[in-house]
Amino acid sequence: MSSFLTGVDQRTSLVGMNRMELLLFTIKGKQLFGINVFKVREVIRTPAISPVPKSDSRIVGVADIRGKTMPMIDLAKALDFEAIDPGNYSKSLTIVTEFNSSVQGFLVEDVDRIVHLRWEDILAPPASLMGVNYLTGITRAQNQIVEIVDVEKVLVEVSGTSADLSEEYISKHKAVTNGHDYFVLGADDSVVARNQLKGVLDRMGISNKIVTNGKLALDFLKKWADEADKGIADKVSSRVLMVISDIEMPEMDGYTLTTSIRKDDRLKDLYVILNSSLSGGFNDTLTEKVGANVFLSKWHSDELAETIVARIEEVESAVIA
DSSP states (O other), X not given: OGGGGTTGGGGGGGGGGTEEEEEEXXXXXXXXXXXXXXXXXXXXXXXXXXXOTTOOTTEEEEEEETTEEEEEEEHHHHTTSOOOOGGGGGGSEEEEEEXXXXXXXXXXXXXXXXXXXXXXGOBOOOGGGTTTSSEEEEEEETTEEEEEEOHHHHHHHHHTOOOOOOHHHHHHTTXXXXXXXXXXXXXXXXXXXXXHHHHHHHHTTOEEEXXXXXXXXXXXXXXXXXXXXXXXXXOHHHHOSEEEEEXXXXXXXXXXXXXXXXXXXXXXXXXXXXXXXXXSTHHHHHHHHHTOSEEEETTOHHHHHHHHHHHHHHHHHHHHO
């Protein structure tokens, strides 16, 4: 099954074109689920699994993959479906993923194929389900609905990790805003990432608005730009400290958002941070190509906060000068 993903590294040009590729798979029954190919290392027949005492029940154990141990997560159980019978592990497949600086395997029933899509073809889940589901998007393929799984949320829940700011950092930068009412616009399709970003900004005392995709972020900025054109508000660059955007999002990805910002004379001076759970040098290359100021990997909260502090100090120095 590893050959199923041959050539993934050659697909990096898609992310700069508001396009993506989705690996389709099944968990139970015929319902199709999807995961961004860029999060996937390979697909393999599920290897022998060794149980781990006192681990989260959704982590069924660890496996040795090419001399390295990796946690194995029953994706069906993580999504509240019937768990895979341990006696059937050998009949299942494992999607080996890499994101958020970690590698893990997700057990699934079967893998279907890879489909090539535009981000605008992927819709956000219904607003009534925001925060209570494990989906980042919904699309159609092979004449049926495909549900895109928020694997970042699954991983955070089963690992019990926290991306909150350290107390050491908070005590060091208590007066970071110096009484100024700074504002940050964020965009991310993952509820976990949105909550983490909002948590960092709130603890730093920075006003913020976090939306679920690049299109909503661009619409928000253009609305503020229209207000400035009418003379009822200051220009956007003086109201927005920075834009912090995920790269992979429904409707409009972060690269396309950044390109759109740079093409609009009213927005082109905005400071833009792009972040992603995906690893790979292509992120730095494309970040520079579309004109973003900084690329950060998710989610190192202190590093994000340090970048925000550096930007505040830069803005304040320019005012003094």
